Structure formats: structure tokens, C-alpha cells
Amino acid sequence: MSNRLDLKASDLECLDVIAQHGPLSPTALARRTGQHPATLTGILDRLERGGWIARERDPADRRGVVVRAERGRGAEILRLYLVDSGMNAALDEILAGYADPELAVVADFLRRTAAAGGAAAQRLQSTG
DSSP: OHHHHTOOHHHHHHHHHHHHHOSBOHHHHHHHHTOOHHHHHHHHHHHHHTTSEEEEEETTEEEEEEEEEOTTHHHHHHIIIIIITSHHHHHHHHHHTSOHHHHHHHHHHHHHHHHHHHHHHHHHHHHO
8 A cells, every 4th residue: 555655554554543533743743653753854854845835824823733634635534445456346355254243243243343442542641
């Protein structure tokens, strides 16, 4: 995926965090991704040059900067993951092998797993 988008894995990770939690200050993004601030500056420079993010003045503190994802670019990543890679068709084929009650169990498991992962990440963030 990185090669198709001309992005590094760390770039994609930052984009994902910004999409989920943004807009964020560079400091908050560095904390969430575990990147050193100097490394993050290089990542943000690449993402900005590629049109993936924008740096803007923080509306809450005009001295600060926030990073936000450029609108519409997330769809490009999703298209590559789901359509171009054939993942949509593969998922359709997999899901066709399950009855509705089985799909309900799978969906419940995924919802609960995502919630547990989110709660664990929040706990780590609040203690770190």
C-alpha cells in the first residue's frame, strides 16, 4: 500500500491517527504515534507536500498549530484497500459462507474487540 501511495508505513500510521483523532497538534500526534518530534516533522513535511494533510493555526490558541487530514484523500486510501486490492470481493465471498446468526456473532465480536482496544489505548494514553 505504501508503494502505491508513495508513502512510508509511518506516514500511513500518522494519517490514520489524524483521521481518527484529528485535528491534532504535532505534539499530540507524536505522543499518539510514539514518534520523536524531529522524526514527526519530516513525516508531516512529506504528508503536506503530498497533499495529504494541512497545517493550520489552532483556533483555540492562535500561537499553536494543528494538523488535519485533507478532505477526500481518505477515500483514495479506502479505494486502494478495498476495491483495487480485491478485498471487497474477498470479504463478500467469505461472508457469503456464514448464516445470518453467525454473522451477528462475528459482528458482535468485532464491535466488542474494537471497544476493548479503544479503552486500552485510552488507558495507556492517560497513564503515559
